Amino acid sequence: MRQVAGWVALAVLLGGCTTSNPVRVTRFHLDRPIERGAVAVLPAPGGDPASLEFQLYARSVSAALAGQGFSTAASGPYEAVVAIARESRPVGVAQRPVTIGIGGGSFGGGIGGGGSVGFGVGKARQREVYVTQLSVQLRRMPQRDIVWEGRAITEADTRAQAAQPQATADNLARALFTGFPGQSGRTISVP
Secondary structure (H helix, E strand, O other): OHHHHHHHHHHHHHHOOOOOOOEEEEEEEOOOOOOOOEEEEEEOOOOOOOOHHHHHHHHHHHHHHHOOOOEEOOOOOEEEEEEEEEEEEEEEEEEOOEEEEEEEEEEEOOEEEEEEEEEEEOOOEEEEEEEEEEEEEEEEOOOOEEEEEEEEEEEEEOOOHHHOHHHHHHHHHHHHHOOOOOOOOOEEEEO
């Protein structure tokens, strides 16, 4: 029984070490077919179309749309309005990198005693994660009626490969358009 408990504990620990970061995706649409066509990919109001960050995400969104039968163009029957939000936040308790413990004890005459002192050495470090959200609205031109919208959110340890901007952009766009248009109003997890 102990061996089984040990294997379960090991499986739980290893499960926390996966490299896959699931993406939470929520989509909304009018439950009508969306004809495929050309899409102009634009930043949300206040966004800069010349920014490197927007261009990175625009390429990922364009590739994901192409996988669903859309083509990107300067103009067309649709526009995809892209918004990006990325922030870092601390996770867990800050810990010192090294702890030194000093202990001692005395035994004699049937009486025992002991004590110890421990202290951290070095600057306390706290793990951080990037939380990134990609939101896209697909609008039918020329009225700019919203026919589909979705958001995808993921988080990754700031030191992980999955936290790199290109990997994050590709992962979010792929997850957002997987199974397009998706079930309206439902939040799913995409591996």
